Amino acid sequence: GAVVSQHPSRVICKSGTSVKIECRSLDFQATTMFWYRQFPKQSLMLMATSNEGSKATYEQGVEKDKFLINHASLTLSTLTVTSAHPEDSSFYICSAKGTGGSYGYTFGSGTRLTVV
Amino acid sequence: AQTVTQSQPEMSVQEAETVTLSCTYDTSESNYYLFWYKQPPSRQMILVIRQEAYKQQNATENRFSVNFQKAAKSFSLKISDSQLGDTAMYFCAFMKRISGNTPLVFGKGTRLSVIA
Numbered sequence: 001g002a003v004v005s006q007h008p009s010r011v012i013c014k015s016g017t018s019v020k021i022e023c024r025s026l027d028f029q030a031t032t033m034f035w036y037r038q039f040p041k042q043s044l045m046l047m048a049t050s051n052e053g054s055k056a057t058y059e060q061g062v063e064k065d066k067f068l069i070n071h072a073s074l075t076l077s078t079l080t081v082t083s084a085h086p087e088d089s090s091f092y093i094c095s096a097k098g099t100g101g102s103y104g105y106t107f108g109s110g111t112r113l114t115v116v
Numbered sequence: 117a118q119t120v121t122q123s124q125p126e127m128s129v130q131e132a133e134t135v136t137l138s139c140t141y142d143t144s145e146s147n148y149y150l151f152w153y154k155q156p157p158s159r160q161m162i163l164v165i166r167q168e169a170y171k172q173q174n175a176t177e178n179r180f181s182v183n184f185q186k187a188a189k190s191f192s193l194k195i196s197d198s199q200l201g202d203t204a205m206y207f208c209a210f211m212k213r214i215s216g217n218t219p220l221v222f223g224k225g226t227r228l229s230v231i232a
Contacts, residue, residue, distance in 0.1 A: 031217065032217035034219045034220075038159075041227075042224070042225075043207060043222045043223065043224045043225050044161075044207070044220075044222050046219050049217065049219060051217065091159060093159075093161065095161075095219075095220070097217055105163075105220060107160065107161035109158070109159070109160050110159050110160070
């Protein structure tokens with residue numbers, strides 16, 4: 001089945017630094033990648049949608065300059081949290097929609113970001 | 117805009133018993149998909165079952181089945197012969213059935229505990 005590899009699984013960084021999270025589709029081409037944020041004991045909140053080769057579309061209230069998304073190839077999308085602050089600490093999950101007409105989505109295993 | 121409502125924040129069930137998780141949704145779309153996802157403590161999102169709105173027959177996957185009532189906009193999940201490994205957060209999700217890429221819209225989730 002379709003697999004999305006997400007790294008790192010956990011990261012701790014200092015305030016003011018940047019962190020990059022990668023999602024790779026291992027056995028299919030991900031034309032679209034969705035990035036979600038999940039707070040403890042809450043649901044997944046859509047942050048942005050990225051399509052290969054074009055700019056990401058951000059949801060209302062999500063800072064584009066803080067959460068940089070790049071989807072330069074059909075197998076790799078990255079989320080960079082710039083100038084991280086403690087309030088950015090959260091669980092981030094990517095989800096890929098492949099080609100071929102499938103209506104299924106495959107999720108990465110998530111990244112727990114802690115900003116200290 | 118679509119909304120998904122899960123009215124049961126937490127539920128528990130004895131091992132081997134049956135439990136039903138509720139989900140209602142609101143949409144003006146006529147073509148869409150509905151999903152149940154499981155998120156165990158590992159936080160990996162796992163697809164449990166999916167239903168195409170144009171199909172009247174309720175989907176089943178082994179011990180998991182749904183009761184899809186399109187007119188009532190209801191999509192409940194029944195877990196039969198509950199197992200300890202079913203302990204997880206369960207999210208109901210909606211997706212419009214259109215060409216292009218649309219994200220999943222999630223409910224707030226139901227935390228299910230299976231008790232030995």
